[in-house]
Amino acid sequence: MVLSIAWKNVWRNKLRSIIVIASITIGLIGGIFYLAFSNGMVQTQIESAINNEISNIEIHNPSYLINDETKFGINNTGEIIEKLKTVDGIKSITTRLKSIAMVSSATTGTGILLNGIDIQKEIETTNINNKIVEGSYFEKPTRNPIVIGKKLADKLKVKIGSKIVVTLQNMNEDITYGAFKIVGIYKTDNTNFDLFNTFTQKEDLNNLLSYKNNEATEIAILLNHNDLTDTVAAEIKKIFAQDIEDKDIVIRSWKEIQPMLQMMNEMTIQFTMIFVAIILFALSFGIINTMLMAIMERVREIGMLMAIGMSKIKVFLMIMMETIFLSITGGILGIVISWILVQFSFKTGIDLSAVGEGLNSWGYSSFIRPELDLIYYFMIALLVIFTAIFASILPARKALKLIPSEAVRQDI
């Protein structure tokens, strides 16, 4: 009875209720879409870092992390990979030989990271092969081929076919050098990565650094899904517990390798949820104002209800339910429309290439796919309910303070 009359009262002044509902709906659409957009930006960055740079899990020699010299490598990569193959959830595994080097072109020189890779395994593990903008990803057999980033190519003023000289330190700490021919130029969403990272065949680098085939400075592991990262990392750490204790290897997930990314992931959600809460808090004052007006217009009627015997708790509940219905109608509309909008924009994506340079320099993609887990919609729904209850208290108290004998005779 109270619910029925409260729902009917919401539609007593349709225009006013629609304005309040529309303000809640639009406020929520803005807040949720901003949340999904920010989340999409961070998720794209994480995805890009995992698929192009660090994979989900990496294994190193602990000394390599302190001093990234090639002499601190992993000796028994074959044995480690065999053990890794027994773990569920792993999509691919690749070994890398990474060395800091100086590169010189005919015009200039700069510092780089030379990644000696197993091409086939790397294709299975990273997406650099799909980021080629000129040339190819080691398709044509050439002596000492190298793939470099677009930013580095621009800096060195080189093109496909150009030769560059790489100078580096081998395992015996002797300076060595090699001439490499540029076969491909790639471009990712991270210009700093493109400026620094170059790729060559591991066997070519093995020769330069006096490395053996089953040696590497890094083992990268790509998982079937990012959600598996923590569980698989824990399982691998368990398998290699003795090696970890002996300080032969160290196993780290992307969250440990790039803690900033993980922090941004969590902080973006938290800050944006606070933003949504502020929107709802501001909207609650609009709801309170509307409900107070509604009560002022119905003083005589509420007085009559109290006079004929409607208890105070029922009057309080009636006003409270009116406020909650008003807020929740806006809330449901806002959440449903936002969900549709987020799903649609996830499919189509949002192209921000007009400001792509700036975004790429911060490691963000210029193509954003807004996305939001259902749990956040649920949390926002709870926030709406909380806002509705908060907004209902003042109008309901106002109604309770009416004196029936005076209220029934009040002129409106």
Next chain:
Amino acid sequence: MSIIKTINLNKIYNETVVPVHAVKDVNLEFEQGEFTAIIGPSGCGKTTLLNLIGGLDSPTSGEVIIDGTNISNLKPKEVIDFRLRNIGFVFQSYNLVPVLTAKENVEFIMQLQGSDKSKRDERVKILFEQIGLIDRMNDRPSKMSGGQQQRVAVARALASKPKFILADEPTANLDSAATSNLLDIMLKLNETENTTFIFSTHDSRVIERARRLITLKDGQVEKVE
């Protein structure tokens, strides 16, 4: 035995600032089946007296005893429940809930009492037949004339099967025809159902048809005839 009894009833507003003695030493008794009008000029205390009898206001001193219960001693929550089960109200400006149909307005008080649906339906049908609006029971108040709305208000007051009905200037907003029609219905209910009606009014059309007149002057009973 009287159904309502007031003993030395006093109501003083603004006691500490500028005291207004709205009701002064009123001692009255009302019997079951009365059709009584409380009359007097504006500001003589008619509405205040009705509010005290109906438990909408509490006296400064004195007692209101209804069917043996001294309502002046009841707690606020108990007074609300007492009103719900014992007193019917008809107000000057109808005060129907506009979002409910006429039927729902009448049914509402029975829902507050906790009556089940079949009993409500049966009672509502009888009441609408009595007020002559059986064909309008599904209309909203906004589609009805003032007279029809006030008849629905009478039906609502009767719905809870109260011991008596207090009507505060029920015809003040009605034209002659509507007033006559409303009074016919109330008199019929009084005669056939022995329903007790107590009005406050200064409408000569009501005064003419009342069986007992209580005249107030400056909050005191001047005359009972």
